Amino acid sequence: MTNANGSMEMITPGGTIPIWWGAELKFSAVEAEINVSAQDPYKGSLQYYQRLSRRYGARDPRLSAGGQRKTPLVPIICVNLLRNGEGKSETILVEHFMKPVKYIRSTGRLHQTWIQLINYDGHATMKSRGEQQTVEGLWKLVKPPTIAIGFCEGDYFPSPLRLNEYKGPVVCSRDFDGDFCLISLQNGIISFNCADSLDRTK
Numbered sequence: 001m002t003n004a005n006g007s008m009e010m011i012t013p014g015g016t017i018p019i020w021w022g023a024e025l026k027f028s029a030v031e032a033e034i035n036v037s038a039q040d041p042y043k044g045s046l047q048y049y050q051r052l053s054r055r056y057g058a059r060d061p062r063l064s065a066g067g068q069r070k071t072p073l074v075p076i077i078c079v080n081l082l083r084n085g086e087g088k089s090e091t092i093l094v095e096h097f098m099k100p101v102k103y104i105r106s107t108g109r110l111h112q113t114w115i116q117l118i119n120y121d122g123h124a125t126m127k128s129r130g131e132q133q134t135v136e137g138l139w140k141l142v143k144p145p146t147i148a149i150g151f152c153e154g155d156y157f158p159s160p161l162r163l164n165e166y167k168g169p170v171v172c173s174r175d176f177d178g179d180f181c182l183i184s185l186q187n188g189i190i191s192f193n194c195a196d197s198l199d200r201t202k
Helices: 043-056 089-105 123-127 131-149
Strands: 006-009 021-024 033-038 074-080 113-119 154-158 178-184 191-192
Touching: 033 089, 043 074, 043 089, 043 113, 043 191, 074 089, 074 131, 089 113, 113 131, 123 131, 131 191
Parallel strands: 074 113, 074 191
Antiparallel strands: 006 154, 021 033, 154 178
């Protein structure tokens, strides 16, 4: 979001499940048959979360979400939009999605990162409750982490000031005149995950 005085944004990527798996389409089946690799299906999962933590963690304690002054934990919230109903082929992915998260927590190798997995079968909820209640139900789950993670926010100055007049780090670019003075940084990420990463994550 941008206005004449500044800018505010939050990055929320979408993608598939960070494990090794595949799907096979069969003409006789309504849904694709999903297979999880039998050999080390979680290879790279730790690196995946480490990369998210490095990329989306606010490293400047002056700009942490919520005005915190110490270096905070980096929240990584994975909103799992997989179909989790009885007999659904994606259920196996739901089970496997949780296992590496539990393992990574137990190792303590991401001690400055907090990983939370939220399961929300929006497809089934849409069928049973309709679009409005589906959206409201999802927002009820993601509102607390959205507030905790915060937004990247800054003030725009069309005429550059002296450095000692800014109250935070300054962002300059050749793409625009003037400067942005950062007020707060997004600390953490909400990632929307599903099997196909095309329709549900949008």
